[in-house]
Amino acid sequence: MIAIGGATEAESFEIQLKVRLEDRAPVIEAIHRSQIEILHYRHYHEFDTYFSFDDPAQGRIRYREDELIDNK
Secondary structure (H helix, E strand, C coil): CHHHHCCCCCCCCCCCCCCCCCCCHHHHHHHHHCCCCCCCCCCEEEEEEEEECCCHHHCEEEEEEEEECCCC
């Protein structure tokens, strides 16, 4: 990735909520009743690979691969 086009450091924000549910129906119903507008639905398997540097102060690079799963 770096050899191809360089790398830049930038802030990114991601919100994830992961909980175990016995029955997801009440949660789905609450989302549809609320003022949340779902613009897109996607289901992925994500694979992360981390690259570390000898100097920990340099941070690390995360490369994410996403595999789209059919909605069915």
